[in-house]
Amino acid sequence: MPNTLNPLELIARRWQPSARFVERAALATVIMAVIIVVTGGAVRLTESGLGCPTWPTCTAESLTPTPAMGINGIVEFGNRALTGVLCVIVGLFIIAARARHPRRRSLTRLGWAQFWIVMGNAVVGGITVLTGLNPYIVSSHFLLSTGLLTVAVVSWKRAGEGDGEPRGLVARPVRQLAFVLVLATAALTVIGTVVTGSGQHAGDASKDVHRIPLDWQEITQLHVDFVYIVVGLSVALWFTLRAVKAPAAPRRAVLELFGCLLFQGVIGYVQYFNGQPELIVGLHMFGSTLVWIGVLRIFLALRDRGPVPAAPESTTDATDAGDATETASPAEQPAKAPAAR
Numbered sequence: 001m002p003n004t005l006n007p008l009e010l011i012a013r014r015w016q017p018s019a020r021f022v023e024r025a026a027l028a029t030v031i032m033a034v035i036i037v038v039t040g041g042a043v044r045l046t047e048s049g050l051g052c053p054t055w056p057t058c059t060a061e062s063l064t065p066t067p068a069m070g071i072n073g074i075v076e077f078g079n080r081a082l083t084g085v086l087c088v089i090v091g092l093f094i095i096a097a098r099a100r101h102p103r104r105r106s107l108t109r110l111g112w113a114q115f116w117i118v119m120g121n122a123v124v125g126g127i128t129v130l131t132g133l134n135p136y137i138v139s140s141h142f143l144l145s146t147g148l149l150t151v152a153v154v155s156w157k158r159a160g161e162g163d164g165e166p167r168g169l170v171a172r173p174v175r176q177l178a179f180v181l182v183l184a185t186a187a188l189t190v191i192g193t194v195v196t197g198s199g200q201h202a203g204d205a206s207k208d209v210h211r212i213p214l215d216w217q218e219i220t221q222l223h224v225d226f227v228y229i230v231v232g233l234s235v236a237l238w239f240t241l242r243a244v245k246a247p248a249a250p251r252r253a254v255l256e257l258f259g260c261l262l263f264q265g266v267i268g269y270v271q272y273f274n275g276q277p278e279l280i281v282g283l284h285m286f287g288s289t290l291v292w293i294g295v296l297r298i299f300l301a302l303r304d305r306g307p308v309p310a311a312p313e314s315t316t317d318a319t320d321a322g323d324a325t326e327t328a329s330p331a332e333q334p335a336k337a338p339a340a341r
Contacts, residue, residue: 012099019159019308022100022107025093026152026159029114032086033149034289039079040145041285044196045278049133049203051076055126083122090114093155101311104163110155117148133204135197135212142193149289153296162306170246170302177240178299181233185295188226192288195219200276220272227268230291231261237298250301257294263287 017025043049051065051072052058058065058077065073094111097104121144128137168175197212198219238254264287271280 008095008098011095012101012103015099016311017096017100019100019311022093022096023156023159025089025096026107026156028089029086029093029111029152030149030156030293032082032089033145033152034286034293036079036082036086037142037145037149037289038282038286039082040142041282043076043079044138044201044203045282046072046075047203047205048072048075049138049209050129050206052080052129055129080125083118083125086118087115090118097159102309104309106163107155107158110151110158113151114148114155117144117151121145121148132206133202133209135202135210138203139193139197142196143190146189146289146292149292150296153293154300157297157300158305160308161304162308164306166303166305168303169250170241170244174237174240174244174246175299175302177233177237178302181230181237182295182299184226184230184233185292188223188230189288189292191219191223191226195223201278201281224268227261227265230295231265234258234261246302250298253294253298253301257291257298260287260290260294264291 043051048071051069051074054060057063058069058073058080065077090111094108094115097107097111100107121141124137124141124144128134128141131137194212194214195216198214198216199211200216202209202211234254234257238251238258241251241254264284267280267284267287271277271284274280
């Protein structure tokens with residue numbers, strides 16, 4: 001019985017994307033992950049969390065929102081629809097990574113990891129609606145989106161480098177300092193979800209939406225403390241990289257992180273002293289994704305895996321030429337030159 005090729009194998013036999021195309025597809029997954037975070041925040045900030053009161057359909061009778069549901073139904077359903085767009089982008093990355101020669105299993109695995117995170121987060125989003133915006137489930141929904149962003153950034157980085165064993169570009173203590181920065185930023189993100197879960201933006205106008213029973217101002221102060229920790233670690237890393245004469249890429253990544261932290265700090269103070277206006281809170285969520293991307297890029301820039309594997313040159317022409325020579329008739333063979341006397 002002949003072997004049946006799966007669809008990805010069939011595509012790989014007919015389409016050979018360039019390394020640049022695969023890298024751009026990976027970047028597209030990063031952009032879509034950021035958009036999902038921001039639009040998810042828009043759902044909360046416009047009080048549209050229960051705009052579609054059930055899941056997976058918008059209402060018990062309709063897949064899409066009805067005119068009576070107003071803007072809230074449109075916003076909530078629009079965020080759900082973007083999950084489909086995200087799946088298409090992730091699917092494109094998986095197909096491109098699989099079709100690329102030589103085959104790189106590390107990239108396809110990262111692509112499938114993104115796909116399953118998206119599927120899992122869709123289920124968590126449904127549970128969020130069915131539990132009436134339970135703040136702990138909402139927080140886990142956001143953290144899963146951050147996990148998706150993490151895998152997307154790693155995929156983007158891996159698409160632009162080789163598959164060799166990682167080689168540290170700086171001494172191990174420097175890489176450990178960068179890892180501490182990653183952990184501190186992760187803690188900052190988690191505390192930020194607690195701030196949101198205990199704050200005034202419940203995600204729906206209903207008074208029945210529960211909040212995390214913690215003092216919002218105390219949690220906010222803890223969040224600010226971790227901001228200072230992250231800034232301090234970033235400054236320490238910058239001077240350390242200069243002292244050890246690290247390559248330009250990680251030093252440039254730290255400077256980019258400083259810009260993100262400055263933007264995020266200004267936005268944070270503006271929202272705190274102006275009663276948490278929705279637009280500013282949304283910008284703060286966008287800034288949090290930039291900070292996380294910046295920190296990950298620093299950490300990943302401190303090691304090297306070599307160049308991207310080059311696609312093998314086609315040998316079709318040479319093979320065809322050899323076959324033609326072997327099968328040519330004696331009349332078609334070129335005459336031998338007479339031997340010199």
